[in-house]
Amino acid sequence: MRSALGYLTFTKLKNQIKDLLRSPAKLIYVVVMAAVLALSVMGRSGQELEEPMALYNLTAIMTLFYGFMFLMILATGGNSAKTPMFTLSDVTLLFPAPLRPNRVLAYGLMRQLGLSLVMALVLVFQYGWLKVLFDITWVHMALIIAGFALCIFLAAFCSMAVYVYTSGKENAGTVLRSCVIGLTVLYLLWMAWSCRDALLPLLSGSKDYTAALESCAGFLSRFPGLLFPAAGWAAGIVGGILTGDTAMVLISAALCVALVVVLLVLVITCKNNYYEDVLETAELAQSNVTAQKEGKVNEVVPKNVKVGKTGLHKGWGASALYYKHRIENRRSGVFFLSNMSLIFVAIVLLMSFFMRAAMEGDATAALIACFAMGTYMQIFSEALGRFNRELIKPYIYLMPEPPLKKLLYAVKETLISDVFEAIVLFVPVGLIVGAGPLDIVFCVIARVSFALLFTAGNILVERVFGTVSSKTLVMFFYIVVLLLMVLPGVAAGAALMAVLSSAVSEALGLAGLFLGMAAVNVGISVLVMYLCRNLLQYAELNNR
Amino acid sequence: MLSISGVTKKYRKTLANDNISFAVGDGQIGILLGPNGAGKSTIIKCITGLLRFTGRIEIDGFENTSLEAKRRLGYIPEMPAVYDLLTVEEHLEFIRRAYKVEDEAYTRQLLERLELWDKKDKLGKELSKGMQQKLSICCALCHRPRVAIFDEPLVGLDPHAIKELKAIFRELKQSGCSVLISTHMLDSVEDYWDVANIMIGGRFAATCYNDGREGQDLEDLFFQITEGQKPQGGAL
Numbered sequence: 001m002r003s004a005l006g007y008l009t010f011t012k013l014k015n016q017i018k019d020l021l022r023s024p025a026k027l028i029y030v031v032v033m034a035a036v037l038a039l040s041v042m043g044r045s046g047q048e049l050e051e052p053m054a055l056y057n058l059t060a061i062m063t064l065f066y067g068f069m070f071l072m073i074l075a076t077g078g079n080s081a082k083t084p085m086f087t088l089s090d091v092t093l094l095f096p097a098p099l100r101p102n103r104v105l106a107y108g109l110m111r112q113l114g115l116s117l118v119m120a121l122v123l124v125f126q127y128g129w130l131k132v133l134f135d136i137t138w139v140h141m142a143l144i145i146a147g148f149a150l151c152i153f154l155a156a157f158c159s160m161a162v163y164v165y166t167s168g169k170e171n172a173g174t175v176l177r178s179c180v181i182g183l184t185v186l187y188l189l190w191m192a193w194s195c196r197d198a199l200l201p202l203l204s205g206s207k208d209y210t211a212a213l214e215s216c217a218g219f220l221s222r223f224p225g226l227l228f229p230a231a232g233w234a235a236g237i238v239g240g241i242l243t244g245d246t247a248m249v250l251i252s253a254a255l256c257v258a259l260v261v262v263l264l265v266l267v268i269t270c271k272n273n274y275y276e277d278v279l280e281t282a283e284l285a286q287s288n289v290t291a292q293k294e295g296k297v298n299e300v301v302p303k304n305v306k307v308g309k310t311g312l313h314k315g316w317g318a319s320a321l322y323y324k325h326r327i328e329n330r331r332s333g334v335f336f337l338s339n340m341s342l343i344f345v346a347i348v349l350l351m352s353f354f355m356r357a358a359m360e361g362d363a364t365a366a367l368i369a370c371f372a373m374g375t376y377m378q379i380f381s382e383a384l385g386r387f388n389r390e391l392i393k394p395y396i397y398l399m400p401e402p403p404l405k406k407l408l409y410a411v412k413e414t415l416i417s418d419v420f421e422a423i424v425l426f427v428p429v430g431l432i433v434g435a436g437p438l439d440i441v442f443c444v445i446a447r448v449s450f451a452l453l454f455t456a457g458n459i460l461v462e463r464v465f466g467t468v469s470s471k472t473l474v475m476f477f478y479i480v481v482l483l484l485m486v487l488p489g490v491a492a493g494a495a496l497m498a499v500l501s502s503a504v505s506e507a508l509g510l511a512g513l514f515l516g517m518a519a520v521n522v523g524i525s526v527l528v529m530y531l532c533r534n535l536l537q538y539a540e541l542n543n544r
Numbered sequence: 545m546l547s548i549s550g551v552t553k554k555y556r557k558t559l560a561n562d563n564i565s566f567a568v569g570d571g572q573i574g575i576l577l578g579p580n581g582a583g584k585s586t587i588i589k590c591i592t593g594l595l596r597f598t599g600r601i602e603i604d605g606f607e608n609t610s611l612e613a614k615r616r617l618g619y620i621p622e623m624p625a626v627y628d629l630l631t632v633e634e635h636l637e638f639i640r641r642a643y644k645v646e647d648e649a650y651t652r653q654l655l656e657r658l659e660l661w662d663k664k665d666k667l668g669k670e671l672s673k674g675m676q677q678k679l680s681i682c683c684a685l686c687h688r689p690r691v692a693i694f695d696e697p698l699v700g701l702d703p704h705a706i707k708e709l710k711a712i713f714r715e716l717k718q719s720g721c722s723v724l725i726s727t728h729m730l731d732s733v734e735d736y737w738d739v740a741n742i743m744i745g746g747r748f749a750a751t752c753y754n755d756g757r758e759g760q761d762l763e764d765l766f767f768q769i770t771e772g773q774k775p776q777g778g779a780l
Contacts, residue, residue: 305629305667312637320641324630331629331667393625395683397594399642400615 004099005107029476037124052135059239060220062144066151066231073155074162074180086111102268113153120149140242147238154230154259161263187228194219209357226252230259305331318401318409325386325413337421340384344377345425352432364510366433371443374425375450379482382454385414391462397536404533411455418451435510442514446493449521453489456525456532457482463532485524493517545570546591546691546722551599553586560586561597562746568691568722568739573713575733576726577766578743584726585622587743588695591724592619603691615643618689622696624676625683626668632679633664636686643687654682657708674700681709685716692716694725698732706732730763737762742769 020027086094086108094104123145130136130144166172192199198215219225226236226248236252239245308330315323337345348370355366387410390396396406422444430440461478496516546568553561560583568574576584590597593609603613626635636651655661658678663671671679677700684692698706714736716723727733740752740762750769752762 305669307631307665307667310631310634310665312634312641315641317642317644320638323641324627324634324638327634328627328629393627394592394594394619394621395625395639395642398592398614398617398619400611401642402611 004097005094005103008094009107009110028473032476037127053133055134055242056221056239057217058130058134058136058144058242059222059226059235060217062147062235062238063220063226063228063232066148066235067228068231069148070151070155070229070231071180071184073152074159075177105264105267109153109157112156113149116152116156117145117149119152120145123148143238143241147234150237150256151231151234154234154256157260157263158230161266164267183229191216191219191225194225222248223251230256233259307331318399318405321390321396321399321406321409322412325390325410328386329413337417337424338381338384341381341417341421344374344381345421347377348374348425349428349432352429356433363434363436364439367430367435367439367443367510368513370429370433371426371446374429374447375486378447378450378454379479382414382418382451383458383478385411385417385455385458387411387414387455388458388462403536404530406536407459407529407533410536411459414455415448415451418455419448422447422451439510439514442511442518446514446518446521449489449518449525450486452525453485453521454482456528457485459532459535460485460528463535485528486521488524489517489520492520545602545604546574546724547600547602548587548591549600549602551587551590551597551601553583553590553595553597559746561590563599564746564748565599566739566741566748566751568724570690570722571717571720572738573717573723573725573733573736575737575740575762576724576743577728577730577740577762578749579770582743583746584743585695586746588619588693588724588726591693592617615687616690618684618687618692620677620681620684620692620694620697622699624673624680624700626671626676626679628667628669630668631665632660632668632671635668635679635683639683639686645687647688650688651682651686654685657712658682658705674702674705677701678705681712685712689721691722692724694723694727696727697725698727698729710736730766734762740765742766744770 020030090104090108094107124141127136127138127141130141134140136144162173162176166176195212195215195218198211202209202212221239223236226232226239233252233255236248237256240248240250240252312320312323312327315321333339351373352366352370355369356363390410396410399406426440426443426447429435430437430443435443457478461474461481464481465474465477493513493516496512497510500512548567549565551561551564552559562583564583564587566574576587578584586595589595591601591603591608593614601608604616606613606616608617627638630638632655636655640646640648640651652661655664658681660675660678660682663675668676668679677697681694681697697709701709710732713723713725717736717738725733737754739754741748742750742752742765750765752765
């Protein structure tokens, strides 16, 4: 008879495949993803560079990307609520069972490895541009995915070991976190020191970014640059295979194996058992799974919330919603901008530096490129606004206030944050790329109009697709709806730019484009909000 | 007064509520009974306006989705609905402001009765499930509703809270409020129900009125009906 753990692993896998085949929503999702993948690959075919870039650059990109993901997983408590090593059913059924803890741990590790591989599959969508730049094959792509999976696995395992060691010790977590940040800073300083000859001229006004990038790529693609724990080693294995560097593969693989052994020893010998430590994560993961099944947006609430001043003190009727949102934002550590918005702002700011160099002084093109990137990211940040979280509680529907009034007060906080975000983002971006003040102002106005449009899109999706049980499909519809809603504004902006005479265009810069988009966006948003004004009266909230 | 006439609710092919009609008069306590999946929570969500339906539901003579009806309705959901980042007291302040109610004293009284006053500065996320349920009850009652709907209100409560909640049911009844309670804990409502509706498969299998006669055991009635036996005793 097969062992209990073997039976469990095999049966779960079998049932997952059956579930996929029986669920039309999941099948549609898989088919759409496959189509997107095919398009992304076919759309790029024939665009390959005559002389592909050297593969060591790819190793450098992997080191950076893997490193970023490794740190992200560690920072968020890698044995995280989204991909825990053990589910609550494992905890309640396996842990009390007469099975050796080490075998249960091995089962958890295998499960984590499988999950890491599935997560890493999203990299498949990068095949198109990697093929263009590096002329890679599908075998290379498979290796990059495997390396990423290994990195995620090691990060999750490290995080579990950290958790086991730090749980119950007050300052241990902070000390460890400081160590990780310190080591990362040291590594970056080391890189800066190693590449100083290429980097220093940039500080004195040189625009030779190519030399600086090549120097950094050189550091990141070979030892000692590959010594960054786990991420560098995973990149080293893949990079070594790609470039045919056997020594690099062997050293990196040995370091990975050594890390796994050390972590295993740490986890097994640290305490009598690790069960207690994973229980909390498993419970959290279960509540996330339940929330996801019920279409709820689970808020990431800080573990230690500083309550501060208590009481709403303002608001009467529907406006109480707005003042409640302000308190919730303050307690979740959001000062106008959420953490995700801050990350997106940082990415666009970073991009603006590259765009300034890439567009060779064409401020207009650089600003438009940054605006497009920022708007794409806005689709995702807007979905996490407090409005969507409010919809999962019954109070907003039960409040005896007109539905449109409730709707407007429910999105007020999001819209104010969006205005603030637009200013924080595009004033520095405009200055970096060298855009004129008028262009910056119009860019901010257009950004706010997109915020309004996406908020309206959220409302529309809730109104029309709120009853769809598959949340994956809802997300799919959300993106499709937003893309459709964006098109008229973009078309209007482009048309206005084309219609305006060159003299007017010269005087007003990008005014035609941005104002055209803004006017149409605002019009569509107001129309959608008006049409969906009864969202909060006739809700179809089976799971809420 | 809560009045439900010909309410039907379908989830695609599943008929969750099939032409349901009943009423809970002023100062009456109505009980909804039935096995899991009978459609009790669905009809409650229809009453509270969380689900669309066909038919008519009136709260004190107003259509259930009207502002007048919402002002008169208190709803305690099956799963406690609390905000993670608001303190206990802020929940009540939010509801008072949302419902434009100025009576703070009643809020404090409710919190004290359900032993939450000493936890008024605790965040929603710091409360146990039982305490969240108590807070949910306070939120639903602090604006003094004329119709109160309780969906499995006793689950997770400690004995003291159960005792207090039973006392609150009686007080609501005395004050003329219409109370509808969905529960599996038959013995908990045995001594104060006025009308009991037993649901099976989305329909009412029986409606019993408590006329104070001897031998009207709710538990016996429930098992007789749900297990397909002809009920003995009780006004059907």
